[in-house]
Amino acid sequence: MKAPPFKYHAPRALAEALDMTAGLDNARALAGGQSLMPLLNLRMAAPDHLIDLGNIAELRGVFEDGARFHIGAMTTQRDIEKSAPIAGLCPLLAQAIHHVGHQQTRNRGTIGGSLCHSDPGAELPVAAMALDAELVVAGPRGERAVAFRDFPSGYLSVSLEPGELLTRVSFPKAGPREGSAFLEFNLRPADFAVVSVAARVALDEAGHIAHASIAVGGVQAAPIRLLEAENALRGHAPSREAFEAAARAAAEIDCDGDDVHPADFRSELCGVLTRRALTQAATRAAGSRHV
Amino acid sequence: MSDPREIALVVNDVRHARVVESRVNLADFLRHELGLFGTHVGCEHGVCGACTVLVDGASVRSCLMLAVQAGGKNVETIEGVAAADGASHPVQAALAKHHGLQCGYCTPGVVMTLIELGRENIGKPLGEAEIRHALSGNLCRCTGYQGIVDAGLDVFGAPADKGSET
Numbered sequence: 001m002k003a004p005p006f007k008y009h010a011p012r013a014l015a016e017a018l019d020m021t022a023g024l025d026n027a028r029a030l031a032g033g034q035s036l037m038p039l040l041n042l043r044m045a046a047p048d049h050l051i052d053l054g055n056i057a058e059l060r061g062v063f064e065d066g067a068r069f070h071i072g073a074m075t076t077q078r079d080i081e082k083s084a085p086i087a088g089l090c091p092l093l094a095q096a097i098h099h100v101g102h103q104q105t106r107n108r109g110t111i112g113g114s115l116c117h118s119d120p121g122a123e124l125p126v127a128a129m130a131l132d133a134e135l136v137v138a139g140p141r142g143e144r145a146v147a148f149r150d151f152p153s154g155y156l157s158v159s160l161e162p163g164e165l166l167t168r169v170s171f172p173k174a175g176p177r178e179g180s181a182f183l184e185f186n187l188r189p190a191d192f193a194v195v196s197v198a199a200r201v202a203l204d205e206a207g208h209i210a211h212a213s214i215a216v217g218g219v220q221a222a223p224i225r226l227l228e229a230e231n232a233l234r235g236h237a238p239s240r241e242a243f244e245a246a247a248r249a250a251a252e253i254d255c256d257g258d259d260v261h262p263a264d265f266r267s268e269l270c271g272v273l274t275r276r277a278l279t280q281a282a283t284r285a286a287g288s289r290h291v
Numbered sequence: 292m293s294d295p296r297e298i299a300l301v302v303n304d305v306r307h308a309r310v311v312e313s314r315v316n317l318a319d320f321l322r323h324e325l326g327l328f329g330t331h332v333g334c335e336h337g338v339c340g341a342c343t344v345l346v347d348g349a350s351v352r353s354c355l356m357l358a359v360q361a362g363g364k365n366v367e368t369i370e371g372v373a374a375a376d377g378a379s380h381p382v383q384a385a386l387a388k389h390h391g392l393q394c395g396y397c398t399p400g401v402v403m404t405l406i407e408l409g410r411e412n413i414g415k416p417l418g419e420a421e422i423r424h425a426l427s428g429n430l431c432r433c434t435g436y437q438g439i440v441d442a443g444l445d446v447f448g449a450p451a452d453k454g455s456e457t
């Protein structure tokens with residue numbers, strides 16, 4: 001089908017976009033359009049106003065700042081994929097991007113669009129959850145910081161107030177002796193994940209686990225962090241037994257299921273992918289000369 | 292609600308200025324305004340890749356981009372890939388040689404995707420996995436893909452991978 005009628009706006013500055021977002025009734029922000037355009041074409045969304053953020057230069061780009069780096073919300077997934085700094089600073093994000101959509105969609109799809117659309121099968125929210133991403137949201141009352149873990153608010157919804165726009169996302173740089181892995185199961189490569197797991201492992205000087213983080217996607221409306229399992233790993237040497245215990249915790253996640261991929265199948269995947277992701281992450285951490 | 296917009300863009304090296312409704316997508320604009328029917332529309336929601344064109348050199352699904360968003364941009368479609376004398380582009384020739392098309396519905400999107408892949412890897416031979424990865428966003432209901440992959444290998448693969456049989 002064809003998109004329903006709307007009034008199209010193409011602001012060139014964030015301030016202008018924010019005025020429109022706050023001032024226009026039934027307006028939707030258009031990021032890369034790789035989710036909203038299908039919804040428009042399928043007539044599942046019918047905004048009166050479409051505010052295209054694609055011409056706002058200040059919303060694009062990657063910059064470093066101490067121990068973290070920042071990505072503008074309108075930076076394309078393809079820009080992230082091709083960014084040499086990101087591949088070095090944050091391998092997990094680079095590993096996750098490899099699974100996101102197709103080149104034709106990564107060329108236009110943005111990190112901000114993906115995090116705000118919050119599809120349960122999307123990869124970037126899972127990486128953001130594992131990495132403790134921080135968001136900057138701008139609105140009528142100025143900017144506020146939001147921890148990514150507080151951002152998803154339900155199925156395909158996030159905690160943006162009316163008039164607010166996501167402007168940038170920040171991630172920690174990978175530390176010394178840190179490794180990561182992003183694994184997913186799907187029926188065809190590049191499809192949305194049935195289950196995806198992002199894992200980070202940092203080792204101390206003795207080779208024990210100083211810190212681990214595990215996020216699982218595709219199982220509920222928003223990605224899930226396995227905080228208890230992460231804490232249980234701390235101080236242990238990386239071992240099959242330790243990772244099996246984390247995998248058992250992952251397999252206990254109360255998964256949503258459907259006819260094709262029932263809940264118990266997804267639970268099984270959660271366990272298997274968690275064990276594998278932790279194992280790969282720990283191997284990379286041990287081999288990392290990134291000190 | 293009518294929301295007409297003036298746009299000017301370059302398509303296959305020709306400049307066009309038009310007034311379009313803002314809700315018209317780039318695929319429909321190319322087909323119905325410019326008469327470039329080579330860009331096919333399979334699903335209209337970003338799944339099949341038949342509508343793939345290059346915008347400023349990057350492959351995009353033209354059903355997921357508004358025509359007004361292409362204002363000021365340089366668009367390449369299947370109509371522009373053959374040489375000036377009409378000779379097929381090497382990707383087109385290889386698809387014909389390797390039976391990489393049957394009904395041809397998916398083919399314009401496949402060609403544009405492979406052209407982008409080649410341009411991004413000039414001088415670097417590509418393997419089957421890279422070609423399959425690049426083609427993951429192009430559905431073909433006829434060929435079973437092997438002929439398409441063989442054509443990609445013929446054009447972009449290392450000499451040892453280039454199939455000689457047809």
Ligand code: FES
Pocket residue numbers: 331332333334335336337338339340341342343352353354355
């Ligand atoms: S018609 Fe655009 S992806 Fe199918």
Ligand code: FES
Pocket residue numbers: 391392393394395396397398430431432433434
């Ligand atoms: S040749 Fe028929 S869909 Fe590909």
